Amino acid sequence: MEKQAQQAGYMWVPGATTVGVVCTDGVILASEKRVSYGYLVVSKGGKKVFKITDHIGAACAGLVSDMQILVREVEAYANLFTLDVGRNISVRSAAKLMSNLLFSRRLAPLITQTIVGGIDEEGPSLYVLDVLGSVIPDKYAVVGSGTEIAMGVLEEGYDEKLTVKEAKDLVVRAIKSAISRDIMSGDGIDFLIITKDGIAEESMKF
Numbered sequence: 001m002e003k004q005a006q007q008a009g010y011m012w013v014p015g016a017t018t019v020g021v022v023c024t025d026g027v028i029l030a031s032e033k034r035v036s037y038g039y040l041v042v043s044k045g046g047k048k049v050f051k052i053t054d055h056i057g058a059a060c061a062g063l064v065s066d067m068q069i070l071v072r073e074v075e076a077y078a079n080l081f082t083l084d085v086g087r088n089i090s091v092r093s094a095a096k097l098m099s100n101l102l103f104s105r106r107l108a109p110l111i112t113q114t115i116v117g118g119i120d121e122e123g124p125s126l127y128v129l130d131v132l133g134s135v136i137p138d139k140y141a142v143v144g145s146g147t148e149i150a151m152g153v154l155e156e157g158y159d160e161k162l163t164v165k166e167a168k169d170l171v172v173r174a175i176k177s178a179i180s181r182d183i184m185s186g187d188g189i190d191f192l193i194i195t196k197d198g199i200a201e202e203s204m205k206f
Contacts (some may be wrong), residue, residue: 015036015145016034017178019154030059030175031190031192033190034046048061053079057199074101088091091127092122098114098129099133099135109131110131114143175189186206187206
């Protein structure tokens with residue numbers, strides 16, 4: 001029995017399907033709502049997308065507690081930066097800050113894959129981070145247990161000229177495709193839609 005548990009050990013990592021997409025007029029971050037642990041659905045209303053500043057957000061896959069700790073720290077440092085320097089932190093700096101926090105915890109890592117996105121003076125941008133803080137800029141990204149399925153839909157449908165409205169439809173299709181095949185994802189979608197006007201939070205149940 002113990003040997004079987006070791007062989008299927010990867011099953012006990014919490015699953016998710018979390019997507020980020022850069023559009024012509026902003027960034028969309030989205031994740032489904034299911035919080036699972038192995039074969040148990042712990043919650044059908046978990047939130048995996050977080051506002052960091054008025055123009056930067058993060059979406060995560062992994063342990064919800066670790067996500068919350070990481071985002072809370074980054075939000076605090078971003079606010080301190082604004083008070084100290086007198087201007088808003090850039091998306092690149094927020095991603096690098098998160099990277100440093102993750103790397104500083106490398107001996108007892110925060111179990112979370114993260115997508116940081118937002119809009120600043122350089123325009124909309126997106127960064128993907130792993131558990132140890134690697135920072136990879138990208139136009140679209142998926143993390144979590146539903147990555148392979150959702151990424152296939154994004155690869156086929158993504159275009160750099162997509163508007164936020166068009167990209168939202170693509171994101172919904174990608175996450176719904178993952179939900180239909182990944183048992184650890186489901187129960188709706190949370191969105192952070194980031195434009196030059198600020199952040200709008202939306203939710204979709206199904």
